[in-house]
Amino acid sequence: MSDIIANRLLPKHFNLVRAIVDLGQLSLAANALALTQPAASRMLSEIEHIVGSPLFSRTPKGMEPTAVGRALALRAQNLLMEIREAAREVEAIKRGLSGTVRIGAVTGGAVGYVVPAIDVLKAEAETADIHVDVAPSGPLIADLMAGHLDFVLGRIPAGIDARQFNIQASLSEEVDLLVHQRHPLANAEHLTFADLVHFPWAMQAPGAPVRQAVEEAFLEQGAPIPVNIVNTTSLLVMIGMLASSNAIAPMSREVSDLLCRQTTGAGLCQLDIRAPISVAPYHLISMAGKRMSPVALRLRDLLLTEFENRKRLGN
Known part of the structure; x- marks a missing residue:
């Protein structure tokens, strides 16, 4: 009997059952599926005939699923999702997006x-x-x-x-200077580059665009370039240094915004500096x-x- 049901139930049947459960009314389900109400009613009767059991009971509040109806609706959700995924995968292959x-x-x-x-x-x-x-x-x-x-x-x-x-x-790149939230300058306002000279730094090696932009910002403000620098391209090393010391690290605005969100749990923040830092x-x-x-x-x-x-x- 189960094989007969499996062979005769179609995706459109599961679509209707799911829509009735979600919307509570046959007319609303028919409208959502672009069917006339008589056509939806006939399809529901067809499903109940295949299954051999009522799927819904009519109440003053609408159509309530029976145990069989709830079971089909639950399966319908997974089945229809799989069908949509299969269709998307086929379309991706046809468009050459599977490589x-x-x-x-x-x-x-x-x-x-x-x-x-x-x-x-x-x-x-x-x-x-x-x-x-x-x-x-x-x-x-x-x-x-x-x-x-x-x-x-x-x-x-x-x-x-x-x-x-x-x-x-x-695309131009803006640079923020990041520190840990416990850094002495974390809550300071309108910092100059002279305020930053004597702290340790973690940044890219000389010649890297971000490094050049930071050094030029110091020179433009007449401040000496910091000498206490750890050179690294590793974001993890930079984050580790910020967490374990009073280091300052320059990072692109996109990375800075990501790391300074409260949800990341990194405990980092952006310094409030007077002059913006821009990279080529x-x-x-x-x-x-x-x-x-x-x-x-x-x-x-x-x-x-x-x-x-x-x-x-x-x-």
């Missing part, structure tokens, strides 16, 4: 742009195989040129011929003449859309 994409990004670009774009892509094609490398621009461009990456969010290093690349979008823009960079897979093109387009949205909003 592999490898991208690289500087830290701020990864947090601010790559992660949201991946969320959208995964909603469209959850089987897409996505690889993200987060590193300074130099290694990323080297990997791009070697064919290891489809595209990068970064900057073209000095000495590299920019004519071999497709360069799209331009980074770009979406790919090799000229190289064809990308549909899934790589889709992720690239999502990033460009996000760029344009932020630019339009002035962020």
Whole structure:
């Protein structure tokens, strides 16, 4: 008997049962499924005939599911979800979004742009195989040129011929100075760079764009560049130093906003400095003449859309 029921019940039957349970009225369920009420009534009778049992009882408050009706409605929720996922997966394969994409990004670009774009892509094609490398621009461009990456969010290093690349979008990068909440300057207002000189620092090595921007900010304000510096590209090392000492660490605004949210539990905060720190823009960079897979093109387009949205909003 169970095989007969399984072979005769269709997705549209489960859709109707679920809609009646959710909405409590046959007329509302019919309207939600773009059916006439007589057609919905006939379909319900058909289901009850297949199952051999009433699915609902009519009460002054509406239609209440029987035990059999509740069981079918529960199964319907899972079944319909699986059908939708299967349809999405088929569509992703047809659009070529089931392959592999490898991208690289500087830290701020990864947090601010790559992660949201991946969320959208995964909603469209959850089987897409996505690889993200987060590193300074130099290694990323080297990997791009070697064919290891489809595209990068970064900057073209000095000495590299920019004519071999497709360069799209331009996004400026703002820098915040982070400390632990127990730092002596955590609650100070309108700090100058002279106030920061004598504290330990954790930041990228000399020549890195963020490091250069910080050093230029000290020089512009006539303050000496700090000498107590630990050089690292590791975000975890920076966070560890902030947690264990009175160190200051410069980080891109996207990373800073993420780490300073109360929900992260990192216990970090942004210093209130008078002069903003800006870094040279980074770009979406790919090799000229190289064809990308549909899934790589889709992720690239999502990033460009996000760029344009932020630019339009002035962020």
